[in-house]
Amino acid sequence: MRQARHAPPQESVRQDRRQALATVSMLTGLSTLGALLPGLLSASEPVARPVGPPLPDIKPQQVSEHVWMIFAQDGFPTARNQGMMSNVFFVVTRDGVVVLDSGSSLQIGQMAIRMIRTVTERPVVAVFNSHFHGDHWLGNQAFAEAFGSDLPIYALQPTIERIQSYDGKLWQQALEQWTEHATAGTVVVAPNRAVEHGQTISFGDVTLRMHFYGHAHTTADLSVEVIEDQVTQVGDIAMGNRIANMDDGSYPGTFAYFDALSAAAGEQLWLPGHGLPSKDLLRSYGSFLRGIWETCVKAVEDGTPLDQVKALVLQDPRVAARAGSMQGFDDNIGKYTSLAYLEAEREAF
Numbered sequence: 313m314r315q316a317r318h319a320p321p322q323e324s325v326r327q328d329r330r331q332a333l334a335t336v337s338m339l340t341g342l343s344t345l346g347a348l349l350p351g352l353l354s355a356s357e358p359v360a361r362p363v364g365p366p367l368p369d370i371k372p373q374q375v376s377e378h379v380w381m382i383f384a385q386d387g388f389p390t391a392r393n394q395g396m397m398s399n400v401f402f403v404v405t406r407d408g409v410v411v412l413d414s415g416s417s418l419q420i421g422q423m424a425i426r427m428i429r430t431v432t433e434r435p436v437v438a439v440f441n442s443h444f445h446g447d448h449w450l451g452n453q454a455f456a457e458a459f460g461s462d463l464p465i466y467a468l469q470p471t472i473e474r475i476q477s478y479d480g481k482l483w484q485q486a487l488e489q490w491t492e493h494a495t496a497g498t499v500v501v502a503p504n505r506a507v508e509h510g511q512t513i514s515f516g517d518v519t520l521r522m523h524f525y526g527h528a529h530t531t532a533d534l535s536v537e538v539i540e541d542q543v544t545q546v547g548d549i550a551m552g553n554r555i556a557n558m559d560d561g562s563y564p565g566t567f568a569y570f571d572a573l574s575a576a577a578g579e580q581l582w583l584p585g586h587g588l589p590s591k592d593l594l595r596s597y598g599s600f601l602r603g604i605w606e607t608c609v610k611a612v613e614d615g616t617p618l619d620q621v622k623a624l625v626l627q628d629p630r631v632a633a634r635a636g637s638m639q640g641f642d643d644n645i646g647k648y649t650s651l652a653y654l655e656a657e658r659e660a661f
Contacts, residue, residue, distance in 0.1 A: 363497030364488075367394050367423040372431060375589050376541035376581060378403050378518050382415075382427055387554030387586050387639035389416065389447070394494035395487050398447040398585045400424045401545055403538055406516025408437030412536055412545040413585060414451030416487050417495035421454025435459055437515060441467040441503050442547025443530045444474035445557070446483025448585060452501040466513075467503035468524060470532035475502040507534065525572040527565035529556060537577050544573070545583040550597040552587015554639035558648050563605040563655055570594045586639075600638075603630030604645075608652040612660050618653050625649045 372380040382400040389395045395416035402424070403410040409428055414421050428436065436459045441449040449467075456463050467475075474480075480500035487495045507513070509524040523535040529548045537544040548556055549569055574594060582593035590596070607628050611621045625631055625645065635641055 361496060362493070364394065364417070364419055364491070364494040367396060367417075367419045369423060369426060370396070372402075372427045375401075375583065376538070376543045378405065378541050379538055379543050379583070380404065380428075380431060381583070381589065382424055383588070384586065387551075389487060389490040391492040391494055393491075394419060395447070395491045396420055399583070399587075400451070401583055402428055402431075402436075403515075403518060403520075404432050404434065405437075405518040408434045408515065410515055410518070410520065411436055411439040411455060412583070413442050413448040413547065414439055414455060416447040416450050417491075418451065418453045418498040419495060421451030422458075424451065425454060425458055436463065438513075439463065439465045439503075440507075440520075440534065440536050440545075441465065441471060441475075442535070442545065442585065443467075443533050444471045444479050445530070445548065445560075446479070446487055448547060449475065449503070450484060450487060450495070450498050450500075452503070453499055456501050462504075464505045465501070465503040466505045466507045468508075468532040468534050469506040471534070472503045472506060474532070475500065512539075521577075523573055523576060525569040527562045528569035529558075529566065530560040533569070535573060537580070542578075542580050543583060543589075544577055544580045546573070546585075546593070548585045550582065550584055550593050552584050552590060552593060552597075553637075554586045555641050555644050555648065556586075556597075556601075558651050561651075563601060563652050564659065566601060567598060567605075570598050599630045600634050603628040604649060604652050605656070607631075608649065608656045609659075611653065612656040618650060621653055622646050622649045 370382050372382050375381050380402050384396050384398050386393045386397050389397050397416060398413065400415045401412040403412065409432060411424070415424060436455055439452060439455050452465055480502060484498055484500050488498070507522045509522055511522045513520050519539045521537040521539055523537060524533065533547050533549050535544055535546045535549070549566060579591065581589050581591055583589045584593060604625050607625045608621060611624060622645065
């Protein structure tokens with residue numbers, strides 16, 4: 313599968329990486345920022361807010377008979393990428409287009425609409441949001457403006473509640489800050505339809521099945537199976553090119569989710585929010601996470617202090633194999649080792 317745009321010059325990569333590393337700890341720690349929330353939410357808004365620039369087009373790639381991907385090359389938001397850090401997928405059906413995750417901003421959603429129209433003139437008839445992290449739903453605004461405020465936007469009920477409460481505004485303001493206002497003009501448009509595990513929704517010749525198996529990347533991760541294509545969009549429970557945010561997550565919960573989803577859906581092309589689709593995604597990413605988790609479990613059993621565990625994790629071949637290629641690895645492996653260790657301690661007691 314060919315990526316749709318070229319990598320930036322090396323110096324730009326270095327600059328973007330420095331900026332990304334300066335902001336990534338905030339990105340992965342939004343759940344810990346509750347103390348800042350009152351100030352964020354009470355800040356007065358200007359009467360007329362500027363709107364950030366349009367996002368350059370990213371040519372969509374067809375991944376199956378009905379499914380297309382707008383690929384996000386970068387895993388973290390910067391001013392240069394204008395917040396384009398997560399994949400947008402769309403499904404072309406007889407009844408219209410269904411979007412699976414709408415991106416990080418109004419501008420990304422608008423770009424996605426332009427790209428959809430290069431494939432089909434059919435209208436967007438539904439949007440699905442995989443979870444409450446803002447890079448997967450802040451593009452909802454563009455679709456609601458283009459296709460009507462009553463456009464069905466589906467998510468699990470806990471995701472809807474989190475976006476309607478503190479996560480919505482917090483993510484909107486955070487993305488604008490991290491992109492140096494490139495996403496300005498984006499407002500919170502929460503999902504308006506709740507779905508449940510096992511539910512199927514048909515759009516003409518295509519049927520989507522909802523999957524949810526408990527606490528994994530977050531407490532409310534929706535995976536959407538495109539039944540006819542043997543393709544399932546999994547949000548952020550597994551990633552292809554970056555280390556996953558585990559601040560809201562659970563290691564053993566993720567493994568249980570992988571097992572249950574694999575058993576229910578069978579062989580699939582798995583579509584991640586970050587990185588390229590792969591039939592091997594759950595196994596390969598699960599192996600990496602198990603390298604962290606199992607090392608931490610053993611360290612807890614052996615009484616090894618936390619400050620010595622990162623070195624042990626880095627020695628695990630399943631972890632070491634990803635160290636050189638995974639976005640965000642160096643800046644986050646210590647943090648996610650600590651989270652695994654603390655969770656292993658809780659599991660032990």
